[in-house]
Amino acid sequence: MTFPAAARDRADACPGALQTHPAADGALARVRVPGGVLTTAQLRVLTTAAGELGDGALELTSRGNVQLRGLARGSEPELGERLAAAGLLPSPTHETARNVLASVLSGRSGGLVDARPWVPAFDAGLCADPALAQLPGRFLAAFDDGRGDVAGQGADVTVLALAPDAVALLLAGADSGVRARPEDAVDLALAATRAFVAERAAQGGTAWRLAELAGGAERVAAALRGPRAERVPAPSAPRTGPAGPVAQDDGRTALVAVVPLGRLTAGQAAVLADVGPSELQLTPWRSVVVPDLADGSASDALAAAGLVLEPGSPWLHVTSCAGLPGCAKSRADVRADAEAAVAAGTLPAGGARQHWAGCERRCGRPAGGVVDVVATGSGYRVDRDPISR
Ligand code: SF4
Known part of the structure; x- marks a missing residue:
């Protein structure tokens, strides 16, 4: 959908690392990661910041960026200093x-x-x-x-x-x-x-x-x-990104680990940083590429941490917004409900590529054909778009 310029009656208020968004569970900071390229040292800095200043987890976005949630009021300067020292905030402006x-x-x-x-x-x-x-x-x-x-x-x-x-x-x-x-x-x-x-x-x-x-x-x-x-x-x-081992042109192996609903726990981040060489890549499909490995033997450690490496996994087809308790507009805990549907094998629309949202805004909806699963307050409405049929 496009809008004429005149339709915008407010300034863009996308959150940043310094200009946070006041969410129901505390301030939300979005850290831009151009190209999704993140060093393992930077991942450790983000993980530590999430644990000490936020709710402990990192959210991966459909633009390959990272969000920290549940930040205490006034923690922005401390977060900004940590990010700048790690090279994640080259220009505050x-x-x-x-x-x-x-x-x-x-x-x-x-x-x-x-x-x-x-x-x-x-x-x-x-x-x-x-x-x-x-x-x-x-x-x-x-x-x-x-x-x-x-x-x-x-x-x-x-x-x-x-x-x-x-x-x-x-x-x-x-x-x-x-x-x-x-x-x-x-x-x-x-x-x-x-x-x-x-x-x-x-x-x-x-x-x-x-x-x-x-x-x-x-x-x-x-x-x-x-x-x-x-x-x-x-x-x-x-419709999906890669998952699992990928043979590199130089003979080495890259592992692509999908992060269920984009919520990377501290334990998962630690495993990624431990098995990876110096550089990782975050993808628009809420997965993390661990490149330049001698072989695919690190798959077991990643899978044991709850990351997904099977290309046929239903997790490759399911995304969600924050939902409750993070967003006050939400009519449901969409993450918990989506997780339960995956675990029970009861995803709607036959498991087609789908985005669960707590309200009609459908934040984080991926590009391309996708079924919308929207909370109504008394269950979910499943909207198929023409491309998804
Ligand atoms: S889609 Fe609605 S409920 Fe979900 S994060 Fe966006 S505003 Fe909140």
């Missing part, structure tokens, strides 16, 4: 703008190019530009190495590799026709981001997303230099 997805396993398995260098370069360029501090917290950039896993996630600005020597620029999810060489991909994405900020200001400065601007994608494309080509269809979002 840009913290909510750093929403960046990147292809999972890029440079390690598959893909047409290695998208990994694009993410820190884009993030550095974004943080270095004072004008980009105005970006709404809903803004999303994506770098897809050609496998098509994040190009369909509804980003405002997407770089999609079409060949080892060519990338396309997608705007609001559709090909703009603008092309570049991979070495110019970051400059192109930054130029498109700046053009969005300029067009947003020209249209009143209230829009949250590029798709909300009248003719937004066309106007942004027109402001960019570079060659044009015939437009190609954008990949649609995959």
Whole structure:
């Protein structure tokens, strides 16, 4: 659904690490993790902060970010200091703008190019530009190495590799026709981001997303230099992400561990940090990639901690919002109810890809076809969307 810019009568209030959201269970902080790339040292810092300042767990979001819940009032400065010291808060003025997805396993398995260098370069360029501090917290950039896993996630600005020597620029999810060489991909994405900020200001400065601007994608494309080509269809979002062992191109193994309902416990985080080398990747499917392992023998430790590595598991198809007790708007404890349905084998809609929500807002709903399971106060209503049928 898109909205005209005039429909927004309030500023975007996406939570950040410093600008927290007052939830029913305490303050909620969202820590941006561009590309989902997190060092094991950073994961330990987040886990310790969640235990000492929050409710002890980490929430993984559909943008590969991390949330801490149940924070005590006034704990933001302490959290900010810890995050900054760990390199997780490079620019306080840009913290909510750093929403960046990147292809999972890029440079390690598959893909047409290695998208990994694009993410820190884009993030550095974004943080270095004072004008980009105005970006709404809903803004999303994506770098897809050609496998098509994040190009369909509804980003405002997407770089999609079409060949080892060519990338396309997608705007609001559709090909703009603008092309570049991979070495110019970051400059192109930054130029498109700046053009969005300029067009947003020209249209009143209230829009949250590029798709909300009248003719937004066309106007942004027109402001960019570079060659044009015939437009190609954008990949649609995959229904699930990978799970389990993945053979890397270099002979090593990556393990992809799905985190049920995205709630990573302290014990699970500790196991991930212990078995992983120095770097992990959080995915839009609320899973964690542990790359560069000699073999898949760490699977047992991850599974014993409650992480899911079976590609056929129902957990790959179930997401939820926070629900009760975290959100006062919720009509049910949707996490507990979804967990019970998985355990009992009674997921509705035949176990189709589904998102459980405590109210009609359906926070955290993943991109693509998904069945909505919405609490009504007297049970759940199951809404199939046309793509899910
Ligand atoms: S969908 Fe509703 S109940 Fe769930 S987190 Fe969002 S506002 Fe709260």
